[in-house]
Amino acid sequence: MSPPQWTGVFPAVVTQMHQDQSLDLAACTRHWEAVIESGVAGLIVCGSLGENQCMLPEEKRAVVKHAIEVAAGRVPVITGVAEMSTHAGTSYMQDCEKLGVAGFMIMPPMVYKTDPRETQHWFRTLAKATPLTWMLYNNPVGYHTDVTPEMFVELADIPHLAAIKESSANTRRITELRNLTGNRYQIFTGVDDLFLESAILGIDGWVAGSGIAFPKENQQLWDLAQAGRWDEARALYRWAQPLMKLDTHIHFVQYIKLLCQETGLGKEWVREPRLPIAGAERDQVLKIIREALMQRPA
Template identity: 60%
Template structure:
């Protein structure tokens, strides 16, 4: 029987100090809070984790920190976002030695590969270790689109076990199911499409905004999995304005500010990103504080 990845796999932030140095202890504390909430796994060093703003040794330290904090209770999946195949292969092997349970592999960064180049990249990096991996499909951010038909061409890769589908088209879920059945564990990666995507049958959710509200995030997932649609819709209505903060170019700053307001982290980011300021900061704070004030009881 093949390995399964199931449930909420939050995309974790990497915590920094105000001087932009790595805050490994703060990162570990947030991991512990997420594990306590009942998540199925963790995604470290993804886009929300500011992967490309870190040095290779810092990424390894984040992985080791997360593995220690998770304590073997859930798998630690690590994002691979590199500009060359060689760097991506090296990262996969470094993360494996640091204790990663598997990888979420993004297409090549910066360069826009054609289909053949992207396919070769995924295959080569995925084969760098025998650990399981998740293919991250996000054509909006990364230009590469692994359509259901193209995904079928990857079905022969034994350690490719999951797909993070972030094309913003919930129909992709049913299209993949019709074409490939249960060959891959299907994760949605767009927060404010979780309800719509769940109708088609999901195995998991790489959640962003929910790292600030882990109990509510897990509750929503559980309701959706149980088919308790009326309760899920009510919770989703409260969550929706917060979830939309995950679909903006400054989603890292927005979500870090949200975790700070919720008492689970700090807002500090690494340049070229800057903390929010002025009218934008006040506007986003108003959304976050409204969410906290109206947070469902119990």
């Protein structure tokens, strides 16, 4: 049986928190409802933007359980897998399968940087944990582990590996993947301010980050690109670009949570060791956000 064909916008949502760093599931609900209402095709919780690595095991499972309840079958809920050991990864996946998750977005091992042989072993081992569909998150910029197009040729024998979140920031990879693997995988872009360039090259989906703060415009941009309405897409993309670029900084979690706060869709509170941005950096980011929102399309 072939895995589901994941396509469209799958936003990677933040995990809302109280100022004391405890989970704020009620705020998560309000935000997720706005995102789902915009017309997205799926919901990704506990990804990098969702502060997966800073949450306790029971907190991750609580967020997944709550997201499934909120989505109530309207969109598939998938969860990021960001663990330091194969045992922790497989245990988490099996627990989430029991909770009713639709699939996974699997990251490379956290902390330890694997060589190519270890990288393949990691993904193949986690793939055996459940029969659910999964997306491989390739982000050598952030995690220093690169899954090359040639490695995806080798991984193609994993039947339920359906999609790639390509976040190398090298748009050449999209064409290289197509040339080497054809339509074997659904290819998602994971770099917001390379969305339109990636769409022109031919992608199946978008794991959106900053767009969770302006979900209607974000979905409209996807729809325009899919319809080939390039002049309109360019205009909207140029407006969104300063906000999208907030997703490419080491403080991207703080920036996007602050952006959500400015659009009324959340609060800026983060889990330590992250701290809310302050001083000149905060002033500069707020300037970018507020100038863009003043010019927000009607």
